[in-house]
Amino acid sequence: MPITFEKLTHEYNADTPFAYLALDAIDLSIEEGKITAIIGETGSGKSTLVQHLNALLLPTKGSLTVLDRTITADEKPKQLKELRKRVGLVFQFPEYQLFEETIAQDIAFGPRNFGMSEEAALKQAQKMLQVVGLSEDYSERSPFELSGGQKRRVAIAGILAMDPDVLVLDEPAAGLDPQGAKDMMELFVRLNKEYHKTILLVTHDMEHVLTYCDHVVVVDNGHIAQTCDKQQFFKDSTLLKKLRINPPAVIRLRDELNQRGFSLPCDLLDMDTLAKAIADEVKDHE
C-alpha cells in the first residue's frame, strides 16, 4: 500500500473560535498502480484529505504513510521536498500557477527546484510537452498566449516533469469542453497504464468515475463513507442515493427500465453490455 491514513484528524484553526473539524479520525488505504476516484460533496473534506498526501497540510491527530514516509501529528516533519517530488499534486484550475517567460521554463521549474540541472530539466520539459499532447514548437512560446485547455496541459506537464510516483489531481477536467475533458482523462489512463503511476482523482463527474477509474473513495462530512472497487460502487443505486450522488447515465437508464418492468442485472456498467441485455429482453418477449 503506497498510501495509508491511520486515525487521521485535521482541524482548521484549532483552539480558536473559528475551529473547524475537516477530517475526523479517518482510516484509509489507497492501492498502488490504480486510478482511485475521490468523491464527495463540496466541503466534505476531500480537498483537505488530498493536501495531506504531499504534506501541504499536516495531521492535527493521527498519522499517514505515503510511499515510505510516515507523517504523524506529534513531530514536525523535516525535509518535505523529497515527498513533494514523489507525490505530484495538481490543483483545480492549475493554469493559474504558470508564471515563467516560456513554456519550457515553466515546465522545468519543478524539476529544477528538486535539484535537476537546467539542461536536464529543459530536456525533460520537451519530453513532457509531448506526453501531454502539445508539439515541441510550443516550448519557446509564452504560456500566457495559450488557450485555457492548453495552459492546463502545460501546468500538468510541469508536475509530470517532476516524475512523481503518485499523481493527485483535483478536478482536472473542470470547465473543459467534452472533447478536452475526454483527452485529459485519457492522458491519465495512459500515465497509469504506460508509466505505472498511482493516480488519485478528485472529481464530481460520475461518468468519469465509471469510465476511467478502478476504485472509489467517498468522503462525506469529514468521514470516509465508502471505499470499494468501481463495480461494487455502481451496483447498488440506493447507496448512491444515500450519498446524494447522481448516478451516471447508464446506471440511471438501467434503474429506470428496471422500475418499469425490465429485469436487467445490476452488474451492467457499460453501454454495450447494457444494450445487449436490453435487446435480449425485448426480443425474448417476442
Added chain:
Amino acid sequence: MNNIALGRYLPIDSCIHKLDPRTKIIALILMMVAIFIPAGWLGYLVIGTAVFTLTMLAKLKFSFLWRSMKPMLFMLVFLLIINVLVIHDGTVLFTIGSFALYSGALSQTLYIVVRLMLMIMLTTVLTATTKPLDLTLGIEDLLSPFKVIHVPSHEIAMMISIALRFIPTLIEETQRIMKAQASRGVDMEEGSLKEKILAILSLIVPLFVSAFQHADDLANAMEARGYVPDRPRTRYKQLKMQGKDYITLIIVVLLLSGLVSMAWLL
C-alpha cells in the same frame, strides 16, 4: 488569517454598533485630534477612560483590542530604541558603560506609545463595530459636500467597497497559489537569494494575472447590470442620524473642548 483582529468587523449587538457610521467616523476624527492635544498625563487619563468606556459599551473584549495592537509591538520597540539613543533631555536615570538613559527619553517614548495605543484602540472600536459597507457609505456621505470641488465621492466609495469585497477572494487565491507552487518544490523560507526571488515571482505573477482576470470579469458584470460611472444612481442603504447620534457627537465635542481648556490652563 483568521487571527487578524485589526480592521475586523465583529457582529455583536451593542449601542455602539447601532450608531450611524458617520457619527462614528466624525467621533473618531475628533478623538484623534484630542489625542494630540498636549494636556499632559491627566489628559491621557481622560481619553483613556473614554476609550475604556467605549470598549465596554461596544461589548468588545480587551483581549481582542490587545490582539489588534500586537502587529504594532515591533514598531514600539523600534521607537523606544531610537528615542533612547537620540533624546538626551532630563535627568540621567541610569548608565550602562558609556550609555545613559535619560528621563526625557523615557517619558517621550511613553507619550508616543500611549498615543499610538489609543489611536489603534479607537480605530479598532470603529472597524469592529461598523460593517465595511456601512463605513464606505459613511465616507461617501461625508465626502459628498466636496463634490463641488470635483471630489468623486461616489466613485471613491465604490472603489473602497469593491476592494473590501475582493480582499477575502484574493487572500484565498494567494494561499492556493502558494500551495500549488509549494507542490512544485518552492520553498519560501530556505534557499539562495536567486531562488527566493524566483519563489516570490512564482507567487506574484500568477496573482497579478488572476487579479486582472477578476477585474476584467467584474467590470463586464457591472457594465452588463447597467453601471455607468458618472450617471446618477439611487441608493439602497440609507443612513439616518438619530437622537443618540447627536448626543454622541455632543459628548465627543465636550470632551475635546475640555481637553483644549486643560491644555490652555497648563
Added chain:
Amino acid sequence: MKKIQVSHLSFGYDKEKKVIHDASFAIEAGSYTTIIGHNGSGKSTIAKLMIGLLESDSGVITVDDLELSEANIHEIRDRIGIVFQNPDNQFIGASVADDIAFGLENHQVPSEEMQDIIEEFADRVHMRKFLNSEPTKLSGGQKQRVAIAGVLAMKPQIIIFDEATSMLDPQGKAEINALIQDIHAKSNLTIISITHDIEEVAHSDHVIVLDQGNIVLDGTPEEVLFHEQELIDLKLDIPFALKLQHALEEQGLQTKPCTTMEGVVDELCRLHLKN
C-alpha cells in the same frame, strides 16, 4: 416573432484573426435557445457582442426593433440580462441584498421601493433566508442564484446564461438548471444558454452550433443532433440517448430516433410491453 436578429456579424480582437465570421441567426421571442461549440469557438464572444460589451467590426444586431448602436446601448442592456460563468467575479455587493440592489441602484429605482423588490426576487431564487449573507459564506450555486435574482429584478426580456453552471458542483448545476427551467416555464422570457451540456441542448427549443466563429448548424435539437458525425468532428458530444440507440441497433434492436433519455425509456417500455 423574432426577438433578436443577428446578421453578418464579424468580430476580431485583432485585425488579422477573426473570432466571429459573418454570423447570421435569429432567436424567437419566448424561446429557449442553446449555443454550443468547443472552447474557443466564439460562443462567449457572441454573448458579449449582443449586450454591447464588445463592439462588432461589421454586421447588425437587432433586439425587437432596436438596432444596437453606441446611442441605444443602455436601452438594449435594459432588455438583456446576462449571467456569467464565474460566480465569484459577478458578485458585486457586500451581501445578497446589496448585490440584488446593485442593478436597481443603476436603474435609479427609488430607495424606498427597493426592499420589496429585493425580497421578491430573493424569494424567486430561494435565497430569502440569506439576504444578509456575505459572498464568502455562500456556495457557488447560491452565488449564481443571487446573480440570477439580480438580473431578474431588472425585468429584462431576454436572459443570456454564459456557461453559468460550468464552474459548479453537481448539486449547484442541478439547482441552477432547475431554476432556469422554472423561469422559462413561468415567464415569457427569451432564454439563451451557452453550454457544453448536450442533454440541456436536447431539451431546448433551438440550437446554434459554432465552430471557429462560424455558425455550422442552426435548427431544432432534432434537426441538429441527428448530424452526429458532424458533431463528433466538431469535438462535441452527442446525447446519451443517441449513443444508446446505436448500441441497440448493433444488437439488432431498431428504435424510433429520439434525442432525450425519457424518450428512449418510453420507447423501450413500449416495445417491451407490446410483446
